[in-house]
Amino acid sequence: MQRHPMTDAIMARADAGLSSPKIAAELGLEGRAVRHIIERQLIARKAQAEPVVSRDELSISAQKKLDTAIRQHQRDLDLKFEEAVREKYVADLNRVLPEYEQQQAYCDEVIKARKGVMPRATFRKILACLHPDRGMSNAVLASAFSAFEQLERVLVSEAEMPTRSSHRPKTHAELMEQKRKVSEDRAMRRAKRAGTGMAYR
DSSP: OOOOTTHHHHHHHHHTTOOHHHHHHHHTOOHHHHHHHHHHHHHHHHHHHSOOOOGGGSOHHHHHHHHHHHHHHHHHHHHHHHHHHHHHHHHHHHHHHHHHHHHHHHHHHHHHTOOOSSOHHHHHHHHHHTSTTSSSOHHHHHHHHHHHHTTHHHHSOTTTSOOOOOOOOSSHHHHHHHHHHHHHHHHHHHHHHHHHTOOOO
């Protein structure tokens, strides 16, 4: 397993008598990850201090047991570290999502406040007059028609032309559930296309 870049800084503070939570707070790290690093380093120091026995001096049976113990210990350390990282990720995501929701709520209020400058019926009447079939050069009318058409969402009120909204997750669990539903919907659409002989896009 790759050595953590903050190992030396962590051990220097641990040797000075600081606890894992204080070290984590000073270095901006997860407390559990700091504790695991300290445990690994203490084990390594203890191993270095003890008399070194060559692996070749052990019997074949003892060598196999040693290799098994080392692999198991490494798996345990890896699992603990991955669990600590995953918990930190979920905690950070649950902290950020409510802030994101607040920002989106503000944007929704801005959208709802859009009043427009004319009724949609008036806009559609003007738009029809600018259609290329109404004389003038086709190039000029087509350009005017396209430009004016693009202004529809700015000119028409939100009440007449509402902005499409979607549910936004507030927690990691909601995000994962939304992702699952999207995957299921896509799989269902693919299955329907396959059943009707439609080509998949």
